[in-house]
Amino acid sequence: xxxxxSSSVTTLAVQRTLAGRGPDWRGTIFALLLLGSIVATLxxxxxxxxxxxxxxxxxxxxxxxxxxxxPLSSNPAKAGIGQGIVGTIMLGIxxxxxxxxxxxxxxxxLEEYAPENRLTRFININIRNLAGVPSIVYGLLGLTVFVxxxxxxxxxxxxxxxxxxxxxxxxxxxxxxIITSAEALRAVPRTLREGGYGVGASRWQVxxxxxxxxxxxxxxxxxxxxxxxxxxETAPLLLAGAILGTFSSPGGLESLLTGPxxxxxxxxxxxxxxxxxEFRELASAAIMALLVITLFFNTLAILLRNRYQKQW
Amino acid sequence: MATTTASGVxxxxxxxPGRRRRxxxxxxxxFLAALVSVVITAFIIFTVFEQAVEFLLAIDLSQLVAxxxxxxxxxxxxxxxxxxxLIVTGIAMLIAAPIGILSAIYLAEYASQRVxxxxxxxxxxxxxxxxxxxxxxxxxFISPNVVQAINPSATGFNLMxxxxxxxxxxxxxxxxxxxDSMKAVPLALREASYGLGARKxxxxxxxxxxxxxxxxxASLILGISRAIGETMVVAIAAGASGGSLRSWDPFAPGxxxxxxxxxxxxxxxxxxxxxxxxxxxxFVGLVLFVLTMLLNVAGDVFVRRVRQTY
Numbered sequence: 001x002x003x004x005x006s007s008s009v010t011t012l013a014v015q016r017t018l019a020g021r022g023p024d025w026r027g028t029i030f031a032l033l034l035l036g037s038i039v040a041t042l043x044x045x046x047x048x049x050x051x052x053x054x055x056x057x058x059x060x061x062x063x064x065x066x067x068x069x070x071p072l073s074s075n076p077a078k079a080g081i082g083q084g085i086v087g088t089i090m091l092g093i094x095x096x097x098x099x100x101x102x103x104x105x106x107x108x109x110l111e112e113y114a115p116e117n118r119l120t121r122f123i124n125i126n127i128r129n130l131a132g133v134p135s136i137v138y139g140l141l142g143l144t145v146f147v148x149x150x151x152x153x154x155x156x157x158x159x160x161x162x163x164x165x166x167x168x169x170x171x172x173x174x175x176x177x178i179i180t181s182a183e184a185l186r187a188v189p190r191t192l193r194e195g196g197y198g199v200g201a202s203r204w205q206v207x208x209x210x211x212x213x214x215x216x217x218x219x220x221x222x223x224x225x226x227x228x229x230x231x232x233e234t235a236p237l238l239l240a241g242a243i244l245g246t247f248s249s250p251g252g253l254e255s256l257l258t259g260p261x262x263x264x265x266x267x268x269x270x271x272x273x274x275x276x277x278e279f280r281e282l283a284s285a286a287i288m289a290l291l292v293i294t295l296f297f298n299t300l301a302i303l304l305r306n307r308y309q310k311q312w
Numbered sequence: 313m314a315t316t317t318a319s320g321v322x323x324x325x326x327x328x329p330g331r332r333r334r335x336x337x338x339x340x341x342x343f344l345a346a347l348v349s350v351v352i353t354a355f356i357i358f359t360v361f362e363q364a365v366e367f368l369l370a371i372d373l374s375q376l377v378a379x380x381x382x383x384x385x386x387x388x389x390x391x392x393x394x395x396x397x398l399i400v401t402g403i404a405m406l407i408a409a410p411i412g413i414l415s416a417i418y419l420a421e422y423a424s425q426r427v428x429x430x431x432x433x434x435x436x437x438x439x440x441x442x443x444x445x446x447x448x449x450x451x452x453f454i455s456p457n458v459v460q461a462i463n464p465s466a467t468g469f470n471l472m473x474x475x476x477x478x479x480x481x482x483x484x485x486x487x488x489x490x491x492d493s494m495k496a497v498p499l500a501l502r503e504a505s506y507g508l509g510a511r512k513x514x515x516x517x518x519x520x521x522x523x524x525x526x527x528x529x530a531s532l533i534l535g536i537s538r539a540i541g542e543t544m545v546v547a548i549a550a551g552a553s554g555g556s557l558r559s560w561d562p563f564a565p566g567x568x569x570x571x572x573x574x575x576x577x578x579x580x581x582x583x584x585x586x587x588x589x590x591x592x593x594x595f596v597g598l599v600l601f602v603l604t605m606l607l608n609v610a611g612d613v614f615v616r617r618v619r620q621t622y
Contacts, residue, residue, distance in 0.1 A: 027513035034418035037411045038431055044480050045438050048449050055452075102345055109342035125612075127349050132534070132608035133601065134541025136573050137356065140597045144359040171352045178349065202331060204338045225440075232442030235543035235570070238577040239593075265444045265544075272448045272548050280452060287445050298440035302433050 052291070056284030067285060072246040072267065076278035081286050083249055084267035087162060087242070088231055088293065090256060091263055094166035095173065095230050100223050102170070103177030107219075110178070111185040112207050131175035135235045142168030142240030155258050160241030162261040168240040169233065173226040180222025184215040217308035221301045228297035232290065234265040242266045264290045360601060363594035370588050381567055382555035383576060383589040392558040393596060396550075396568040397540055400475040403562060404539040407479030409532055412486025416528075419487070420494035421516045439484035447548030450477035455549060459563065466563035469551025475562065477545045486535045489615070493527020494520055530614035537607035540569070541600065547574035569600045 059067055070080025106127075114120040146167045150159030188211050196206035212219075238244070247260045262270075268290060271283035327335075371388065378387035415435070419428055455473035459466050466472065497520050505515040521528065547553070551565030553575040559566060567575070576593045 024511055024513070027511050030513040030517070031422060034414050034422055037414035038418055040411060041415060041438065041483055042434060045434065045441075047453070048441070048445070051449065051453050052445070102348055105342050105345035106349060109339075109346040113339045113342050114346070123346055123350060126353050128612060129605060129608055130349060130353055132537055132604060132611075133356070134543065134570065134604055136541070136543045136570050136577075137360070137597050137601050139573075139577065140360055140594060141352070141356050144363070145355050174349060174352070202327065202335050204335055228440055232440070232444070234442070234444045235547075235574060238574055244578055265442055268444050268448060269544065269548065272444075272451060283448055287448060290442060291445065294440055294442055295437060298437060299433075302436055306429075 049291070052284045052287045055281050056286075056288045059281055059285035060288075067282075068289070071249065072262070072270075074246060076276060076282055079271075079279075079282055081264060081267055081289055083247075083262055084264040084286065085289065086249075086256070087261045087263040087266075088290075090162050090261070091166055091169065092227060092231055094163065095169050096223075096227060098166060098170040099174055099177055099226070099230075103174050103223070103226075104181050104219060106174075106178045107181035107185055108207060108212070111182050112203065112211060127175045127178050131179060135172055135233055136239070138168055138172045139236035139239030141171060142236055147241050157258065157260055158241075160243075160260065161258045163257060165237050165240045165242055165261065165263075168236050169230040172233065172236055173230045176226040176229065177223050180225065181215070181219045184218025184222065185211060187218060188214045217304055221305045221308075224297050224301040224304070228294045228301070231263075231297070232265055232294045234263075234269055237263060237266060238269075244270050264293070356601070360594050360598050363591050364598040367588065367591035367595045370591065380555060380557035381572060383572075383592050384555070386588065387555070388592050388595070389558055390596070390599065392556055393567055393569045393572050394599075395558060395560060396471065396546075396556070396566045396571070399471050399560065399562050399566065400478055400542075400546060400550075400568050401536055401539040403472065403475035404479035404482055404542075405532065405536060407476060408482035408486050408535055408539070412483045412531065412535065413490050413528060415483070415487040416490035416494060416531075417516055417521070419491045421512070421520060435484045435487055438480070439488075441481075443481060443542060443544040444548070446477045446481055447474070447545040450474050450545055450549035463563050467551070467565055469549065469565040470563050471546075471550050471566040471568075472562040474546045474549040477549060478539050478542045481542060481545065482535045482539050485538055486531045489531035489534060490524070490528045493524040493530070493615075496527070497523040526614045526617040530611045533607050533611035533614065537604045537611065540607070541604050543570035543574050546571040553578075569596050572596055573600075 067080045068085065069082040070078060071083050073079040110120065110124060114123075142164060146164040147159045150161060150164050152159070155161060192210050192214060193206050196210045201209070241261075243260045243262045244266060247262070249255060249259060249261075264286060268283055268286045271279045271286060274280075371386070375386055375388050376390055378389040380387060381389050381392040415431075419431060423431060450473045451469070454476050455466075455468055455470060458476065459470055459472045460468075463472075501519055501523055502515055505519040510518070546568045547570070550567065550571055552567045553571075556565065556567040573593055573596050576589065576596075
């Protein structure tokens, strides 16, 4: 029994059988294929980023501050992304105000309050389907509902203002916020709630003092990801009133809210359609700014999630 | 005596009337918030439907079959757009399906915890890149360096470049959903496979993949839905913003449903005067909405089947 493995003929035979029939070519090829697909994805991402950097960086070297603050112009030597940056920041703020409370309240209702009935199931299915509606269809909603409503209320510029755009984006990311928040709430263990009820807390007290704080980081991750999506989205705003082309912004909060507006992705789209080579360089430079903003929020969300993962 | 105590305890447990009223008010308030998403759906369906029907009533139905899609000339050949969407989605899935599923197998079965911690965020970063950026990349990089290298006679704007970029955009979605479904396969199945002497490759392809097949199918269906609905990539890279003849050539400019909508939207100032061309936007939107909705429902059915099995 105590003999070393090499001394036993039986052990040798068993070892040889367990080790298999020589080198595993099929397995090696398959593993290489898997690795190849990952590397291909990575290579595409690196090529994309490097391509933008190579084309766009000279613009920043030449006129960094000027490019970041100048308004749109048909002259590529003067055109900048100032209006796009202001619009994107405004849009982000407005969407956060409109969407996050609404989305989180809905998630709380569905997870904590809703009775198990047909209506709740219908709302749930409805939200899941909304999440899969193509973004440009939300543009139709923005045009016929939000822009039309602002126009009917007598707002200038035919109702094509950033509030209509933000409401459209709110409709677009609302399902994402609801679904991710609901998942975070569902991850909170039952025992926490039961403990709360056991000491006589009401449903609202349990929700506010126990469940929401416990789900906070998950909810935050979802909302930040949704915000990043809204800031990078272009298609709905084509219909919901963002300006494609040049315009003048007189400044002041009122014109910011009710005047013509554009956002960074719109500027990228506008410039990418222009035939002059100079505008392609500007487009790459604008893309760099856009990526800095959206990837900042994406990275923030990923870091948040990794940090708070597996609490329970 | 006993009954009075019981009712006393019951009324104490139920709380004061004020507290109960407050609680039910809060509940109703939350319910109102939840109704907003239903209202949004209703608005989408109503407005899109209404205008699409008006469009169909305004035009001669024979205009829906023509040599191509030229809304400003009254030619509304929806088949042109469906073919464009089919070409883009088909090629995109030829890229996204193998790369996405293989990446998922790698992440779920092969990668060490450390490698996963690096690769997963990279996929998420790729998913976070705005589509307008990929559209620009398709036009300025993929079209000259990839498509025209394969087929030198391809035009600068072409469906192929757009389709490749849409495929890249769809990879993270396919990979994430497939990986989730493979992770949901119980460890016992893998152990049983190893116990029978199967190798890793056999375990992955003959045990894990078949067990996770409904999730993988769901990832493909949802990927198709995502690819059909992608707008900016095609609007930038496929050209043909004025309209397109019916064509099956992926190396030529072309239009998808989404790109046609974007083209109508960006020219909306000119189009608003021409009500039929403007309303065709809603007709195309309706077709797109119904198509993606059907795909999403189908995908959802498959996703839920995974949850029920394990």
